[in-house]
Every structure is written in structure tokens, then in C-alpha cells.
Amino acid sequence: MRIAPAPCEPRPAAFVDGVRRGEGLLYRQSDDGALLRGTVGAYGCGAVLCSAGRVPVYGPIQTGRFVIFGGGVPVALPGVDGYQWEAIAIASTEPDAPLQELQTRMRMAEGNLAERLAADGWLAIVDGPLSFVRSRDLPVVGLVKTHHRPLLPPDQHRLVATLLCGERTPLFVLGTDRYSCYVRIAVPGPRSSPWHGIVRLELPQSAGIEVARKTVDEVTCVLPRYAGIAHRDPRAPQNLQPVGALEKQLRRRLGNARLASRAARIAVDRHHTQETA
Amino acid sequence: MTDITDIPNDRLGAIDGAAAINTRRFSVVLDDTATVQLDELVVSRQTLPSGVEVAHYGIVTEQTGVIEGAELPSDTRHIALTQTMPGQTSRCAEISVLRTDPELWVAPNPGATVAQARGADREKALFLDQMDGGRLAIGFDQEQQPIYGDFSFMNGVQGGHVSISGISGVAAKTSYALFLLYMILETPQGRALLGPAATQTRALVFNVKGEDLMHLDRAHKNLNDERRAQWAALDVPDPQPFGSVDFFAPPQPGGEQGEQLVSSAQSRPSATIYGWTPERFIREGLLRFCLTDSDDRSTQVGFVEQVVRAELARHAYPLDSEPGAVVICDEPHSTSRTFERIVGSRPPAKSAGAGHVVRDFYDLLDVLDVRLDPDGPHNWSGNTQQGTVMAFLRRIMALAPRLGHLIRMGVQPVEMNKAVTVVDIHGLHDSAQRFVVGALVSGVFEEKQATGREPLRFVMLDELNKYAPRDGHGPLRELFVDIAERGRSLGVLLIGCQQAAGRVAEPVVRQPALKICGRLDATEASEYKFLTAELRERATRFLPGTMVCSQPRIPVPVPLRFPFPPYATNTGDAAMTAAEQAQGVAAFEAL
Numbered sequence: 111m112r113i114a115p116a117p118c119e120p121r122p123a124a125f126v127d128g129v130r131r132g133e134g135l136l137y138r139q140s141d142d143g144a145l146l147r148g149t150v151g152a153y154g155c156g157a158v159l160c161s162a163g164r165v166p167v168y169g170p171i172q173t174g175r176f177v178i179f180g181g182g183v184p185v186a187l188p189g190v191d192g193y194q195w196e197a198i199a200i201a202s203t204e205p206d207a208p209l210q211e212l213q214t215r216m217r218m219a220e221g222n223l224a225e226r227l228a229a230d231g232w233l234a235i236v237d238g239p240l241s242f243v244r245s246r247d248l249p250v251v252g253l254v255k256t257h258h259r260p261l262l263p264p265d266q267h268r269l270v271a272t273l274l275c276g277e278r279t280p281l282f283v284l285g286t287d288r289y290s291c292y293v294r295i296a297v298p299g300p301r302s303s304p305w306h307g308i309v310r311l312e313l314p315q316s317a318g319i320e321v322a323r324k325t326v327d328e329v330t331c332v333l334p335r336y337a338g339i340a341h342r343d344p345r346a347p348q349n350l351q352p353v354g355a356l357e358k359q360l361r362r363r364l365g366n367a368r369l370a371s372r373a374a375r376i377a378v379d380r381h382h383t384q385e386t387a
Numbered sequence: 388m389t390d391i392t393d394i395p396n397d398r399l400g401a402i403d404g405a406a407a408i409n410t411r412r413f414s415v416v417l418d419d420t421a422t423v424q425l426d427e428l429v430v431s432r433q434t435l436p437s438g439v440e441v442a443h444y445g446i447v448t449e450q451t452g453v454i455e456g457a458e459l460p461s462d463t464r465h466i467a468l469t470q471t472m473p474g475q476t477s478r479c480a481e482i483s484v485l486r487t488d489p490e491l492w493v494a495p496n497p498g499a500t501v502a503q504a505r506g507a508d509r510e511k512a513l514f515l516d517q518m519d520g521g522r523l524a525i526g527f528d529q530e531q532q533p534i535y536g537d538f539s540f541m542n543g544v545q546g547g548h549v550s551i552s553g554i555s556g557v558a559a560k561t562s563y564a565l566f567l568l569y570m571i572l573e574t575p576q577g578r579a580l581l582g583p584a585a586t587q588t589r590a591l592v593f594n595v596k597g598e599d600l601m602h603l604d605r606a607h608k609n610l611n612d613e614r615r616a617q618w619a620a621l622d623v624p625d626p627q628p629f630g631s632v633d634f635f636a637p638p639q640p641g642g643e644q645g646e647q648l649v650s651s652a653q654s655r656p657s658a659t660i661y662g663w664t665p666e667r668f669i670r671e672g673l674l675r676f677c678l679t680d681s682d683d684r685s686t687q688v689g690f691v692e693q694v695v696r697a698e699l700a701r702h703a704y705p706l707d708s709e710p711g712a713v714v715i716c717d718e719p720h721s722t723s724r725t726f727e728r729i730v731g732s733r734p735p736a737k738s739a740g741a742g743h744v745v746r747d748f749y750d751l752l753d754v755l756d757v758r759l760d761p762d763g764p765h766n767w768s769g770n771t772q773q774g775t776v777m778a779f780l781r782r783i784m785a786l787a788p789r790l791g792h793l794i795r796m797g798v799q800p801v802e803m804n805k806a807v808t809v810v811d812i813h814g815l816h817d818s819a820q821r822f823v824v825g826a827l828v829s830g831v832f833e834e835k836q837a838t839g840r841e842p843l844r845f846v847m848l849d850e851l852n853k854y855a856p857r858d859g860h861g862p863l864r865e866l867f868v869d870i871a872e873r874g875r876s877l878g879v880l881l882i883g884c885q886q887a888a889g890r891v892a893e894p895v896v897r898q899p900a901l902k903i904c905g906r907l908d909a910t911e912a913s914e915y916k917f918l919t920a921e922l923r924e925r926a927t928r929f930l931p932g933t934m935v936c937s938q939p940r941i942p943v944p945v946p947l948r949f950p951f952p953p954y955a956t957n958t959g960d961a962a963m964t965a966a967e968q969a970q971g972v973a974a975f976e977a978l
Binding site: 158160163164165166167168335336339341342351352354355356358359 | 466469473475
């Protein structure tokens with residue numbers, strides 16, 4: 111079944127996204143001789159605010175730079191050339207756990223920002239599933255670009271590919287706390303894959319099915335306008351224009367990666383000198 | 388004038404650190420609220436690690452803008468038109484450094500704030516604190532704040548001469564030259580700078596186009612309050628026409644001896660009719676300014692001219708009872724053949740019967756015809772080839788209809804008795820124009836060789852390329868090169884205009900301390916090395932009234948404008964006086 115929402119006045123929409131970057135791998139030996147891994151890295155998170163009739167603008171942008179160590183002991187690095195690292199410890203000793211922690215922190219920051227914007231009346235659309243939106247009462251919408259596993263029974267799953275641009279599937283329940291639906295946001299070309307331009311939306315259940323329905327209709331109405339442009343972004347059209355631009359802006363705001371790595375190396379060196387002295 | 392010293396400096400933005408900056412130029416990322424125009428003056432301060440505070444003063448030379456994030460032209464459409472993509476507009480102003488104070492060769496700090504230079508900062512930026520020899524307003528900027536020139540570079544103390552370039556019609560060269568003369572001669576500031584010699588200072592102005600400059604003593608009818616305000620900005624509250632001007636016009640060609648002379652200046656019948664009596668022509672050796680075509684000098688003709696000039700002087704005696712006329716006698720009054728020695732003393736007058744009487748140019752031609760006859764009894768031409776002598780005669784004969792009417796009885800010499808002397812040459816043939824300019828300018832220059840720098844003599848001449856062309860040689864070109872090189876210490880200051888500096892003898896456009904350009908011809912602009920690349924390009928788009936001035940004090944040329952003239956710059960612009968109006972009405976009634 112395909113639902114084509116009636117054209118609506120686009121509501122002011124806020125697209126929230128984040129980027130993160132590992133800027134160096136660290137290790138240290140614990141007192142018992144075990145090798146503990148850490149990472150230095152940064153994330154940035156922000157929003158693009160789109161109001162009808164106005165040039166989209168960058169909303170608040172937040173960045174953080176961390177040194178994250180496994181094994182439960184934080185390691186503080188001295189600041190270098192304006193670079194500062196917040197020291198964080200995690201219990202896990204898995205090699206990729208520190209980078210995973212950086213990703214988690216970025217997603218949390220995205221969730222916080224989306225909630226704040228939603229509370230201010232924006233139609234907040236956050237990149238990725240709603241896992242890190244803690245409030246279940248705000249109509250924050252998660253936008254999922256990739257579809258790894260079918261969420262619907264096979265006969266319904268097959269129908270997703272028949273959606274036309276600007277149409278959505280009916281809402282279905284996802285887990286215990288979310289509604290979801292598929293939306294096509296771009297007209298597929300003659301040789302496009304059947305799922306070209308399909309994104310999945312997620313909304314919290316707590317506001318009720320009516321609010322959820324109204325919200326996804328608004329989002330379905332808004333999204334095709336912002337669909338990504340193929341020659342500009344390899345992830346188009348699912349990666350929306352504001353989101354693509356925001357990611358670039360955020361990466362710029364993280365600064366030059368090689369300079370950050372250099373600063374981290376100097377900081378580690380100084381830290382080592384201080385410890386041995 | 389309002390005192391703006393107390394207005395706090397306005398921040399414009401910060402020095403862009405995204406591109407390398409140097410000691411000569413930098414770029415300012417403008418604040419969203421900042422508005423700045425080309426040619427505005429800015430200042431940026433920094434404290435060096437040594438604790439010394441340094442200020443960089445600069446001038447805005449260009450502005451750029453970019454939407455950051457837009458990588459393809461179509462991105463701009465998505466950002467600005469369909470409004471589906473965010474972008475951040477950045478505006479930058481490019482600055483050329485005018486001055487570092489104190490004079491330290493350091494680059495400004497990237498990221499340092501930049502403010503508009505106002506009040507004392509503006510004065511520093513324009514080196515006003517260093518203009519010890521006095522300063523004279525030579526125009527104003529976009530905000531009608533005056534821009535000053537260092538007077539010691541205008542009066543010959545440290546430098547002199549003004550060169551004004553630009554294409555005809557829109558560059559306003561003559562207007563600007565007159566404006567400068569006005570500021571020097573007519574304003575209290577200018578007269579104060581001239582000092583005790585102010586009343587003796589003279590300007591010789593050649594009128595080369597229409598009868599435009601023959602009305603400088605009359606008010607301009609279109610001077611309104613708004614235009615008066617421009618003068619007020621230069622501290623000239625009540626601009627008036629030139630107060631002390633003499634006008635000279637050539638006689639009309641033709642007419643027999645003894646007939647009433649008719650002035651050729653139709654819109655200025657009262658102008659004095661100028662010319663040279665045969666005696667003055669001969670004794671001042673003006674024959675040398677008759678043959679000024681470049682091909683006249685590349686042959687032996689120039690040599691014949693020298694010989695003839697000296698022989699004429701040796702054989703010419705004043706005519707008894709008819710001042711100005713001469714008698715050419717067989718007997719020379721001097722044994723010397725050096726011209727300067729021959730004219731060192733005046734021979735006694737003789738009566739008409741003593742020889743061949745010369746009352747005008749045609750009489751002179753008759754004399755030369757006889758005296759240069761190789762078979763005649765008084766051959767002046769020596770051993771020169773007959774062909775060369777004939778070539779000389781042919782050239783002199785050809786000049787008769789062109790400048791013959793200037794050498795006759797009854798004409799007045801051009802004497803600089805008033806502050807400004809306007810000499811009309813616009814209707815004359817090229818050869819005659821060169822003759823008049825050569826005769827008068829050499830007269831001024833020679834007079835000043837003996838009297839020292841002050842009182843100053845300004846010579847304002849348009850179309851310099853006619854008189855001092857880049858290629859070739861001749862007495863006129865040499866005269867101007869000499870003035871360019873030595874004139875400033877002798878107090879002879881040239882205010883020269885030309886359409887293209889590249890066509891004028893190199894010292895004549897290189898020596899001037901003040902170099903001014905109006906609208907330039909695009910094919911020519913590359914000649915003006917003293918302009919920055921941006922200004923060269925911009926100067927091809929200047930509107931009339933916008934000029935750019937390069938002066939020794941300020942390392943970067945500064946664009947400027949100048950006020951509307953209070954004096955008429957052609958016949959139609961002159962406001963009628965009450966008497967003239969009454970006269971017009973009376974003439975109409977009489978019809």
C-alpha cells in the first residue's frame with residue numbers, strides 16, 4: 111500500500127548530523143603488563159536549519175576532542191598549540207572499543223541537539239536510527255539511509271520498491287518504542303536499482319500514532335526537495351543536500367587532520383617526558 | 388569641517404589567515420555588518436613579542452566574495468535560489484599596505500582585527516605627519532575627506548612638475564590641471580604655501596581646445612550648493628573664479644600691413660592680440676622654433692637654420708622711428724658668429740634707406756631669398772650644399788601661411804603681469820602652435836635661469852606629446868626635457884597633460900613628482916608602471932572626475948576626485964553678469 115501525503119506547507123526543518131575522526135592510535139602497558147589501546151580523535155555535530163523562503167543556514171555546531179583509553183584508567187594529555195583533549199576511560203580492552211566510544215559520543219551529541227531543536231519547534235531530522243535520542247516524547251525523526259535487513263514480511267518488503275517519489279509506506283511498529291516507514295525521496299532513473307531513493311524514517315511511539323502519522327507526512331512532503339545530487343555526493347539521493355554540506359562543514363571545523371595528529375604526537379611525547387621525570 | 392578625530396575606529400573584520408600574508412598586502416575577512424569601499428583606508432595594530440606596538444595602514448584595493456561550501460557553480464543555485472543547501476558567504480577586502488608605523492618591516496598578524504582609519508589614523512595612513520614642507524589638498528576621497536599632496540614636491544624644493552595622463556574627453560586632464568592651479572594660486576592655503584613670493588607667482592596656461600580656457604575669470608553657471616560643499620570639504624568655503632587672469636589670442640591670419648588687427652578669439656574679443664615684432668623674432672632667435680618637425684632636424688637643414696639665425700641677428704638694425712621693425716643691412720654690427728654674443732648688445736637704429744626693411748614675416752622671406760641665393764653677393768649659406776639651402780628655404784616658405792601672421796607689427800608681446808596668463812593657440816596650425824609654445828616657454832625658462840627658484844613659474848600645457856615626443860629630437864623637445872630635469876630647481880614647474888604617457892619624451896613623464904591619471908586607454912594602461920595592476924585595470928573604467936594620484940610620499944597610488952570648477956571651462960558654461968544680461972536684452976529690443 112502506498113500513501114502519497116497531500117502537498118503541505120513545509121515546516122521549518124532541522125537536519126542534524128555528526129562526523130567523527132580518529133586522529134591517532136595510542137597504547138600503553140598497564141601495571142600488570144597488559145597492552146591497553148587508546149585513540150585520540152574528535153567529533154563534530156551540528157544542524158542545518160531550513161525555513162521556507164530562506165537560504166538554509168548552519169545551526170549550532172559543537173565539536174569535541176578526546177583521548178579515550180580502554181582498561182578503565184583515563185590518561186590526561188597536556189594541551190598543545192590550542193589542541194585540548196578530554197580524557198575518557200572505558201572498561202573494555204577490545205582494540206576498537208575506544209573508536210566505538212567516540213562514535214557513541216557523537217551519536218549522543220546528535221541526539222541531544224535534535225531533542226533541543228525539536229523542543230524549539232523545529233521538525234528535527236537526525237541522521238541514522240533513533241538509538242541515541244533519549245527522550246521518547248519529542249517527535250524527533252530518525253532518517254536511515256541504508257537497509258541491511260528486511261524489517262517487513264517478504265510480501266510487504268517487495269512492495270517498498272514500488273513506491274513513487276514522495277510516497278511512503280504505512281507506519282509499522284519497530285521494537286517496543288518506535289514507529290517506522292519507508293519513503294522514496296527521488297525519482298529513479300531507468301537503470302537505477304529498485305531501492306533508489308528509498309529511506310526509512312523512525313519516530314518515537316510515545317506521542318501517539320496520530321502525531322506520528324502527521325509528522326511522517328510532513329517529512330515525506332519535505333524530503334524530496336532536499337534529495338542529494340548525484341554528481342556531488344556518491345551517497346545521493348539518500349544523503350540529503352543539507353546533510354552533505356553539513357558533513358563537509360563539520361570536517362572543516364575539526365581542523366586539519368594531519369595537524370591534529372602532529373599535536374597529539376607532541377602531547378604524548380610531553381606526557382611521556384613528564385611521567386619519566 | 389567636522390572633526391572626526393573623536394569617532395572611535397570601526398572594526399571591519401580580521402586579517403585572513405587562510406592565505407599567506409606579506410609586508411605589502413593582506414586580505415581582511417569582513418564582518419557581516421561591515422561595509423567598505425575601494426580606496427578606503429584601514430588600520431591594523433599588533434604588539435610584537437618585544438612589546439613594541441606596530442600599526443599597519445593600508446588602502447582597500449579590491450574586494451572579493453565567495454560562498455564557502457559551494458564547489459560547483461550549480462551549488463550556488465542550490466544555496467541561493469532553490470535554497471536547499473546551506474552555504475556561508477565570506478567577503479574579503481584586499482589591502483595594500485601604505486605604511487607601517489613605526490617603520491618596521493614586519494607583516495601584520497593574521498587574525499588581527501582591522502578597523503577603518505579615521506581621524507589621526509587617516510592622517511598617518513596618508514603620511515600627513517611627514518609633510519613638513521606643507522600640504523595642499525589635491526582632491527578628496529569617496530567620503531569627501533581631503534587627500535593632500537606634499538607641497539615641497541610641487542614647488543621644486545624636493546620635487547616638482549605634474550604629469551596628467553588620460554584619454555581625451557573623459558579623463559578631465561585639463562580640468563584637473565586647472566583645479567591644481569586654482570588650489571595653488573587662488574586659495575588662502577595655496578598662497579600661504581607660496582609664502583612671500585605668492586604675489587609674484589605666475590602661471591602660463593596654453594588654451595589648446597576650443598576657447599575653453601578663455602573664460603576662467605567668469606563664474607560657472609552650474610555651481611550649486613552641493614558642489615560648493617565639495618569645496619568646503621577642501622576648506623575652500625566660497626570658491627570664486629580665477630581672480631587675476633590675462634588673456635592673449637593670436638591675430639587672425641591675412642590682412643595687409645597697417646590694417647587693423649583682428650583677434651581670433653571670438654568669445655573673448657577683449658583678449659590681447661599677441662605676436663612677435665620682427666626685431667623680437669630675430670633677437671630672440673625664434674627661427675629655431677620654426678623648424679620643429681622631426682624631419683627638419685634629421686637633415687642638414689638644422690645647420691642652415693643656425694647659420695641663418697646668427698646672420699639675421701648680425702645684420703638686423705632697429706628701424707629708426709618705427710619700433711619693432713628692422714633694417715637688414717649689408718654691414719654686420721658684430722664680428723662674432725655666436726648668436727648669444729651677437730644679441731648681447733643692441734645695435735644703433737638705422738633709417739629705412741640703409742637696407743631692406745622688414746616689417747613682417749613676408750619681408751623676412753624676401754630677405755632670405757636674396758641672402759641665400761648662391762650666386763648673389765651676400766651669400767649667408769657658406770659652403771652648404773645648394774640642395775640643403777633650397778630645402779631650408781622651401782620649409783620656411785611653407786611656414787608663411789601657417790605662422791606668418793604671428794610675426795608682424797602692432798602685436799603685443801605675451802607678458803605675465805597677472806597670476807594666470809592664458810595664451811590661446813587652439814586655432815593655430817601645428818607648426819605655429821609649436822612655435823608659440825617654444826617661444827614663450829623658452830622665454831620663461833631663460834628668464835628664470837638668472838633669478839632663482841622663487842617666485843615660481845607654472846606652465847600648463849596639454850598634448851605634451853606634440854611638443855616633446857618620445858622619439859626624435861629638436862629644440863622644442865630638448866627644451867622640455869631640460870625643464871623636466873632642471874626646471875624644478877629653477878622654479879619652472881610644468882603641469883603637463885597627455886593622452887598617452889608612452890608617446891611623450893621619457894624624462895618629461897618620469898621626472899614629475901606628482902603623477903596623475905584619469906581614464907586610461909586599455910591598450911596603453913600597461914605603460915603606467917607606477918600604478919598597481921588593479922589600478923591599471925580600474926583606470927580604464929574611471930568616470931570623468933575620478934583620478935589616481937601617485938606622489939613620492941605615499942608608496943601606493945591613491946584614487947581621488949576633485950570638485951566642480953567655480954570658473955567657466957568653456958563659453959557656454961560662463962554665468963552671465965547682470966551687465967551682460969542687460970546688454971543682451973537691449974540688443975534683442977533693438978531688433
